[in-house]
Amino acid sequence: MVILSKQTSFFNGVPLIDLSKPDSKNLIVNACEEFGFFKIINHDVPMEFISKLESEAIKFFSSPLSEKLKAGPADPFGYGNKQIGTNGDCGRVEHILVSTNSEFNYQKFASILGVNPENIRAAVNDYVSAVKKMSCDILEMLAEGLKIYPTNVFSKLLMDENSDSVFRLNHYPPCSEIERLNDNNNDLIGFGEHTDPQIISILRSNNTSGLQILLKDGHWISVPPDENSFFVNVGDSLQVMTNGRFKSVKHRVLANSVKSRLSMIYFGGPPLSEKIAPLASLMEGEDSSLYKEFTWFEYKKSAYKTRLADNRLILFEKI
Numbered sequence: 001m002v003i004l005s006k007q008t009s010f011f012n013g014v015p016l017i018d019l020s021k022p023d024s025k026n027l028i029v030n031a032c033e034e035f036g037f038f039k040i041i042n043h044d045v046p047m048e049f050i051s052k053l054e055s056e057a058i059k060f061f062s063s064p065l066s067e068k069l070k071a072g073p074a075d076p077f078g079y080g081n082k083q084i085g086t087n088g089d090c091g092r093v094e095h096i097l098v099s100t101n102s103e104f105n106y107q108k109f110a111s112i113l114g115v116n117p118e119n120i121r122a123a124v125n126d127y128v129s130a131v132k133k134m135s136c137d138i139l140e141m142l143a144e145g146l147k148i149y150p151t152n153v154f155s156k157l158l159m160d161e162n163s164d165s166v167f168r169l170n171h172y173p174p175c176s177e178i179e180r181l182n183d184n185n186n187d188l189i190g191f192g193e194h195t196d197p198q199i200i201s202i203l204r205s206n207n208t209s210g211l212q213i214l215l216k217d218g219h220w221i222s223v224p225p226d227e228n229s230f231f232v233n234v235g236d237s238l239q240v241m242t243n244g245r246f247k248s249v250k251h252r253v254l255a256n257s258v259k260s261r262l263s264m265i266y267f268g269g270p271p272l273s274e275k276i277a278p279l280a281s282l283m284e285g286e287d288s289s290l291y292k293e294f295t296w297f298e299y300k301k302s303a304y305k306t307r308l309a310d311n312r313l314i315l316f317e318k319i
């Protein structure tokens with residue numbers, strides 16, 4: 001049963017992974033098993049990359065709506081206002097979604113900001129390259145913690161030149177209706193509950209609360225914001241590759257009554273042609289796979305037909 005909770009108190013049990021400590025690999029495995037979620041400190045993503053991108057994003061989102069709409073619709077790439085995906089999901093959020101592919105065209109965003117598209121490309125590339133490097137380090141520690149060799153089984157998918165990874169900027173404006181609604185014990189949703197489809201997602205936000213994760217016991221808990229750290233989500237593809245040992249974490253974002261929230265998320269995915277299947281070393285035998293065979297392309301095609309809150313793996317589970 002899912003129990004709705006008000007965003008009154010913060011959960012202090014989010015697993016903390018200090019990347020500078022050698023024993024982190026076992027803690028990462030535990031965190032992925034228990035929560036599918038953890039927080040990273042002592043990373044080496046330069047603060048200047050984060051601030052540069054954050055200030056470009058603030059400039060963009062502060063532009064008049066009529067201008068921003070010229071960079072839309074999000075199909076799936078581009079600017080989206082309140083709309084999430086193409087199946088009627090809405091949130092109190094506006095966003096930009098881009099492909100991390102080097103060919104991606106930044107012209108639409110650059111003309112709104114009145115800058116050269118190469119400036120935006122460079123700001124996104126610097127940030128994404130550093131975060132991707134951190135994701136690969138985490139995935140290699142994770143493989144080592146699981147005693148899977150070579151340890152690049154997961155990271156090589158993100159490093160592949162055809163890796164289908166995306167980057168998203170979400171802006172949640174303050175929502176004044178909240179005070180009134182909260183009197184009636186209601187939460188206002190910024191981004192509805194869902195799991196991420198890819199292997200791993202790395203989230204960084206400003207100091208505004210809103211993110212909640214669903215615990216195994218059915219309780220939603222509020223994650224204390226921390227602008228100096230990163231939060232990591234296990235995605236559906238990693239759940240499959242670990243044959244369900246890790247669970248992709250259900251999460252959502254509640255709107256905030258006074259402060260605006262800005263988050264940036266890197267979604268590390270495999271190449272479209274990649275077969276997503278449990279790793280042999282994590283199965284008892286060939287037959288113990290919980291999933292039917294599928295490629296990332298097949299999964300994505302079906303994912304884009306779903307609603308945000310749907311369980312997108314059901315289709316691929318063995319009965």
Ligand code: GA4
Pocket residue numbers: 076084085086087089097166168194195196197198267303304305306307308
């Ligand atoms: C959820 C995670 C990422 O934000 C995203 C989203 C994507 C989109 O907004 O275009 C999806 C959603 C996300 C899952 C199911 C489909 C696809 C909207 C939607 C209803 C970019 C992603 O990869 O999957």
